[in-house]
Amino acid sequence: MTGATEATAGASPAPEGRRKERLDRGLKVRTEGLYAVNSYREITYLVGPRLLLILGLAVLPLLLPNLYWQRVLCVAGAYALLAISFDFLANYVGLVCVGGAFMTGVGGFTAGIFTYYLHVPWPISILLGTVLGAALVTLIWLPSLPLRGIYFAILTFMFPFLARGVILALGILGGTEGLGPVAGMDNIWIENYLVIVVLLVAVFGLRRLVGEDAGIVLRGVKDNDMAVQASGISVTRTKAKGLFIGSLAGCFAGAYIVHLYNFMGTSLFATDYSILPIAAAVMGGSGTLAGPMLGALILTPLSELLRGFGQLRVVLYALVLVGFILFKPEGLLNWLTRKYHQFEKWTKV
Amino acid sequence: MLEVKNIMLFYENAIAVNNFSFTAKAGKITGIFGSNSAGKSSLMWTLSGIILDMRKKEIMRGGERITVLGEIIYEGANIIDMKPSDRARKGIVLCPERRRIFPESSVMENLRIGGYLANAAQARKTLSYVFEIFPKLKDLRHRNGGFLSGGEQQMLAIGRALMAQPKVLLLDEPLLGLSPAMEQRLGQAIKSINKEIGVTIVVSEQYARPLFPIIDYGYIIENGAAVLEGTAEELMNNPDVKEAYFGI
Numbered sequence: 036m037t038g039a040t041e042a043t044a045g046a047s048p049a050p051e052g053r054r055k056e057r058l059d060r061g062l063k064v065r066t067e068g069l070y071a072v073n074s075y076r077e078i079t080y081l082v083g084p085r086l087l088l089i090l091g092l093a094v095l096p097l098l099l100p101n102l103y104w105q106r107v108l109c110v111a112g113a114y115a116l117l118a119i120s121f122d123f124l125a126n127y128v129g130l131v132c133v134g135g136a137f138m139t140g141v142g143g144f145t146a147g148i149f150t151y152y153l154h155v156p157w158p159i160s161i162l163l164g165t166v167l168g169a170a171l172v173t174l175i176w177l178p179s180l181p182l183r184g185i186y187f188a189i190l191t192f193m194f195p196f197l198a199r200g201v202i203l204a205l206g207i208l209g210g211t212e213g214l215g216p217v218a219g220m221d222n223i224w225i226e227n228y229l230v231i232v233v234l235l236v237a238v239f240g241l242r243r244l245v246g247e248d249a250g251i252v253l254r255g256v257k258d259n260d261m262a263v264q265a266s267g268i269s270v271t272r273t274k275a276k277g278l279f280i281g282s283l284a285g286c287f288a289g290a291y292i293v294h295l296y297n298f299m300g301t302s303l304f305a306t307d308y309s310i311l312p313i314a315a316a317v318m319g320g321s322g323t324l325a326g327p328m329l330g331a332l333i334l335t336p337l338s339e340l341l342r343g344f345g346q347l348r349v350v351l352y353a354l355v356l357v358g359f360i361l362f363k364p365e366g367l368l369n370w371l372t373r374k375y376h377q378f379e380k381w382t383k384v
Numbered sequence: 385m386l387e388v389k390n391i392m393l394f395y396e397n398a399i400a401v402n403n404f405s406f407t408a409k410a411g412k413i414t415g416i417f418g419s420n421s422a423g424k425s426s427l428m429w430t431l432s433g434i435i436l437d438m439r440k441k442e443i444m445r446g447g448e449r450i451t452v453l454g455e456i457i458y459e460g461a462n463i464i465d466m467k468p469s470d471r472a473r474k475g476i477v478l479c480p481e482r483r484r485i486f487p488e489s490s491v492m493e494n495l496r497i498g499g500y501l502a503n504a505a506q507a508r509k510t511l512s513y514v515f516e517i518f519p520k521l522k523d524l525r526h527r528n529g530g531f532l533s534g535g536e537q538q539m540l541a542i543g544r545a546l547m548a549q550p551k552v553l554l555l556d557e558p559l560l561g562l563s564p565a566m567e568q569r570l571g572q573a574i575k576s577i578n579k580e581i582g583v584t585i586v587v588s589e590q591y592a593r594p595l596f597p598i599i600d601y602g603y604i605i606e607n608g609a610a611v612l613e614g615t616a617e618e619l620m621n622n623p624d625v626k627e628a629y630f631g632i
Binding site: 052054055056057058361362363364365369370373384 | 392394396397444445446447449451453
């Protein structure tokens, strides 16, 4: 016979075997269109997780047994903001920033200077500390923005040490001893709810932002900066905008901590502020923004429980980081989201 | 030499290779032709075992679930679950799509990395053979891989794969992005490699014209399944193939 023979795919039987199939839940598919508003069940499916987060955070301070744990919540909130900032910068702008402590330091000192030296009321100094601090951080890191990946990470990691060295060497801003008391909020409920409101604004605001045009450009810079340049967009300017937005969260955390502790000193540049947010982001789920927040809200109280072990707490972060990177790199929230939206079943091939 | 039975490959719920069977006869060149997304690269990854590595990474990341089913019979054993490094040790060597040379190593270093599995005598012999079929590489041997042109990089990639002393050489789209003249030259080079070392070659490509003269047997793959098979002449005489792969 001449001519090519028809190779028939179905002629020989397919191999025996089964595989796990992953399918979207019917409810999820139904809620994708406009008709989701037709039924309460579908609205609940959409709004439920978000509402759970808002209500959960809103009642959390009421449920805490004593002042000590309420203070822990404040600190956890500050770490959560740093974690969100890290996640946003790393996964949506492409800047792996390991210098969260620099943001807390600059934001904290800026806000603290206003309150301590100029006797500005704390809400205004926190606001000024956040905005001016973020501007300052962006300005200082501007020359290093062309760097990518590990190089940017190394550079940002060095900055807290640098700033601390400058303050210690020159003896300015309180030098080794720090400055205090900085007039603070002095009301645990205000302290609690301020950080919770800012957290929610940060999470929902940033999640909205990354879906908008501006956010798409930011993600474009992360994926392929050459193509972004070819589209007529300045990469450095876009990165600077992203860095400013990310630093806002970090600097607020610093300004908040200063007014929480009524004290500002070089401890604001502590490496904890750089490292714990990364562990939280990896644990919670990189790229989800809400995940790192959850991670921080879990990790901080956990490390508080282990306070008796002193410096060994750092080992805990390291273990969490290594454990999650090795065994669950997607993080908690990505995993939960998948379980929420999809189900699995075995199918025969 | 290499007998592939009923390979099925799923990326999550999408089927990439659908019940594909073929045989690569010892010392012959087998061609696998298909358009984009036909499943050629997925098939090559399955043959070389790279897919197992991808599957592991996806599981860790919580990403797509990759399912591989079927049998690959090589030297009398089913190697479907064998690690890619072990397959390379046994002589199944992949020359990947888009070349994937080491851009910051020189040509010489690239070839030496490829020759990691060979002993000194084999490496010396193969190196001189690579320089014999690709004389241009000899002139460029101190240049960094990243500075080579597309054609030179492809020569380097094939040379690197040869250094690993393959018994079965898998070439995934070796003619990607090359000029027609370069396509001709590489086609001839592949033929002479096959003749002179006697290595079994499986080559996948989208555009069939430069390769049809050199292959012994060919398969046309569409949507992951084989739709036609035959010798080069048989395939060439098929009107559908003419239209789709020769543009006549």
